[in-house]
Amino acid sequence: MVDDVDQGRADAQVGDPHGGPLVLRLDEPALTWTDAFPVGNGRIGAMVHGGTDRERLQVNDDTCWSGAPHDGPPRPVGPLPDDGAPGVVRRARRLLDEGDPPAAEAELAHLQSGWVQAYQPLVDVLLDHPAAGGASGYRRTLDLATGVVTTTWRSADDAPWRQDVLVSHPDRALLLVRASDAAPVDADVRLTTPHPWADAPSVVPGADGVLVATLDMPSHVLPDWVGGADPVRYGGPAVHAAVALAVLADGDAASVRVADGAVHVRGARALRVVLTTATDHDVATGTLHGDRARVAADARAALTRAVADVDGITGRHVADHAALMGRVDLDLGAALDLPLDARLVRHAAGEPDPHLATLAFQHGRYLTVAGSRPGTLPLNLQGIWNERVRPPWSSNYTININTEMNYWPTLVGDLAECHEPLLAWLDRLAVAGQGTARTFYGVRGWVAHHNSDPWCFTGPTGQGHDSASWSSWPLGGVWLARHVVDHRDWTGDDDALRRHWPVVRGAALAALDMLVELPDGTLGTSPATSPENQYLLPDGRAASVSVSTTSDLAMVRDLLEHVRRLTPVVGDHDADLRDAVEGALERLPTERVGPDGRLAEWHTDVPDAEPAHRHQSHLYRVFPGTSIDPDTAPTLAAAAARTLDARGPESTGWSLAWRLALRARLRDADGVAALVDAFLHPVDAEGAAPRGTDLPAHLRGGVYRSLLCAHPPFQIDGNLGFTAGVAEALVQAHHQGADGVREVHLLPALPAAWPDGRVRGLRLRGGLRLADLRWQDGRVVHAVLESDRAVVVDVREAGGARRQQVTVTPGHPTPLPPRG
Known part of the structure; x- marks a missing residue:
């Protein structure tokens, strides 16, 4: 099984070999939740802590939310006048006409109508393995190319250990594998949850090492910033959930028994844990069917399917994951042989490490693949990863x-x-x-x-x-x-x-x-x-x-x-x-x-x-809109740049990512470079130099040592916005003339810190694909376009005015003419 992971990783390398592997590495177990590495298949998400004597997999199911479907539209808190809520709006409008905004705000407060519900944790898988404890040679990695978290170390008795964790989309299951060539696995595996069990973990008759449990999500959860005597309520209409867990012990001398709600394994050559989930939440309709027994049966059936070919789970997962991740490569330079936290500290001190930007770019794509698949709910504020019953801002859709x-x-x-x-x-x-x-x-x-x-x-x-x-x-x-x-x-x-x-x-x-x-x-x-x-x-x-x-x-x-x-x-x-x-x-x-x-x-x-405010919504038509840039509206573009200057160099993590995309659209390469550095600043790595900002700590964004974005606290939007901003700095194709000719602008905002590089596979508006782009000393040396349909494009480079027109036809990669 471990060999399968090695082979899958070898078959799925993403990126130019000179660009370094797409591996996030830390050399100690997670000390906090944000130290852990995320894995997922769109529905099941898990945070892998990488413990040796005790491993914690904190597990989510994207359908687990508090609350239930609404009965009709929201109801204003009121009081409302005879002409209802529209009358409140009209009165607020009149108060504004009379020059009284505070009174207008007080009027609009009558329309407030409660709060959204909160995304919920599901269970923790805890693996207790005292004999494996040790820190020698410890290494924990997340391979973005394969979607596997691997932990290696030597125990106190010098036995080498390895653990691999993944969540398979083809098999709809989480898989943990732990093994050593020099010692048996003697471990206990149990499930815990922050919610009350409806049916506590219990053994399935006739199935050694299999547990099934059910639980209900809260019926109501107040946002974490709202006070109240009863912020978490159970007992009303809510999501019914179930988990099914199989513990498989390899080896002739292995034994498996269930006692006190835990699975006890002794003498195994290798230990495999397979987990599946089910709920009564139908995301296609937003409804609950309410049958807890059916939910438990669904989780058990999913587990049976996964275990039926457990040896093939890793290969199917890696092939599926790599097929998506491998569509885009980015090479900005070689990786340093250091753990991620040390690299972030060095980078913050001014040491060049452009490969960090490569990792952060591909990390955003990884989180998308791991967190958003057809048939799932959209990514929330934390993607599909959350450990709190009352998460920050309810982990909602903002x-x-x-x-x-x-x-x-x-x-x-x-x-x-x-x-x-x-x-x-x-x-x-x-x-x-x-x-x-x-x-x-x-x-x-x-x-x-x-x-x-x-x-x-x-x-x-x-x-x-x-x-x-x-x-x-x-x-x-x-x-x-x-x-x-x-x-x-x-x-x-x-x-x-x-x-x-x-x-x-x-x-x-x-x-x-x-x-x-x-x-x-x-x-x-x-x-x-x-x-x-x-x-x-x-x-x-x-x-x-x-x-x-x-x-x-x-x-x-x-x-x-x-x-x-x-x-x-x-x-x-x-x-x-x-x-x-x-x-x-x-x-x-x-x-x-x-x-x-x-x-x-x-x-x-x-x-x-608040002059340094984190939102810059009035720049909407710069980005994500496409109407304001230095060509189409130079005066407004210059004013937008002045706005960003006035906002200052610091903000929350997601705002830094938005500003990165805005600076790229405005073709401000130096601004892009500054925001890449600001975004990649570690907020929790020991030895990181402070940024010398007067902003309070809760408004100073960056990344945790795991590369997850710090709002703070963690929000996934910054990771994903960073990826978009980097792409925007490398190529833009948002202009289309009245004649239908689309402009492809190569390297419009390339930072000086990335003088040489290569990107392959970015998709562009108009059905175009940037099949290959290489640059040296900041200038394009090779570019190839592909298209889903025949299209005429004007190509320009690095802010220059000169354009070359080419026709791209389906099935025929089109090299762009060299610069004249």
Whole structure:
């Protein structure tokens, strides 16, 4: 079995051999949860701690959330006037017209409607193996190419030990293998959970070493930042879950017995642990069937299938995982033979290590492959990995940036199938948001606010006391709809666009209906916020609510432009919709430059309450939008750069990743380099130099020693946004002229720290693929494009104005002409 892992790893090397292996390495067991390495198959996730005498696998199932499906749309906390929630909105608008934002915010607080539910841990697998304890020669690695965590060490009696852990997508199972050539395995394996057992782990009759257990998720969990006497409740409608565990002992002298809810193995040549899960949560419909016995039977059946060919699990897993990871290679330089934490410390001290950026880039793709597969739920704030019953921000879907960022690298990273969970969930969210649109705003289409969950919560969060800066933002659907558009623009899949068109169309209808005429005759939004940000009133108080924030107008314009472009593609012949879109686009203001040279965030020039704020939503049309860059809108692009300068060099981890993508789109190579360094700064590695920032610790982002992104605490969006930002620095293909010619811009924002390198396999808009790109001394020396369909492209390099036009045809890799 261990030999199978070695062979799988050899068969699945990803990347140029000169670029070093795609291996994260630490030379001690995990001391904290964020030290552990994640493995997953989209549904089952596990954090591998790498203990010698005691191993902990902290296990999640992506369908395990608190709560249950909603009964109708959210209900405002109130009190509401006779004209209902839309009357509250109208009164807030009138108060803004009268110059009283605080009163408008107080009015909008009546619309708050509770909170989303929380993503839950499932079980821990604990393996107690006292005889294997030892630290000599210890090494723990996560091979991004194969999706296997390997731990090697020598025990106190000098016996060599090895453990491999993976979660297989083909077999829907977790597998742990532990063995030594010099000593038997004498170990105990047990299951624990932070939840009450419904049926405690018990032996399956006639199946030695097999345990099955059931448990129920909480029926309600308050966010971790909300106080309350009863924050976690059990007993109401909730997800039923089950785990099935098989402990297999190899060797003629091996014995297996179950006692006190644990499996005791003695004298084994090798130990194998196989775990499967099941719940009654149907992610396709967002429903619960409620049959706990059926859930237990489903987990047991999955275990039986996995164990039937346990010897083949590793090979099938590695082949499946490597087939996705191997689509894109990046080589920025050779790896150093040091553990990851030491490399991060050296890099923070100014020692060059460009291979760290390679690892972080591929780590984002790895987390996508491990965390998001067709048929699963979309990645939440922590992907599919979480150990807390009350996780940070409920580990929810935060849709005013974070959920969207989770999927920024998916298409460019050639993982389009991993985008499917988000699109499928959006179909359900759009249906749920129709009731919210009618009830809260009296408009057509659908809306969602800044937080959601698998049950498709779409209302403003809070019970009357949440800040309007996040709660009073109904444009979640407008932003999320862009993912449907992007999927089509990258893949050319018109059928998928038609299938998900109600998401786009409904978001556009709501946006059109929420626009109001302003005194100057333009259209705008009122009330409006700029996600999570605030400005200062003349008396020095902070306020959130305003009129026609730049981010509102930018997102609405972006969506309506896509609707205008794509209605003929999907066959949407609604003349009223077309006329409304055209009319609105003619009257929507574009971004403006403020007196200080920055891109204005608010309708009027007001002081910032927090100049270094982590959100930069008013730069939406720079990135993820495609309308502002140094060519198409040089004045606005320069103002966007000034905005980023004013925000400062430090922020939370995910914000650093967003700023990286923004700097790349603005072709600021030095800014990209600075943000790569800031993102890769270790927040917990001993010996790391402080960054000399005045920001409080909870706002200083970076990475943990495992390379997981520190918001802090851990959020996966930063890891995924980093990958997208690096890709954006290497190639951009967002321009398409009226003649249909697409521009492919090579190395638009290459940092000086990466003078030589190679990337292969990035996917581009228009069905293009960057089959190969090599550069030396910062200049392209070789480039090849491929395409799914015939396309004419203009190619340019490294910010230059000169373009070369080539035609790329399907099945014919097209080398680009050398520079003249």
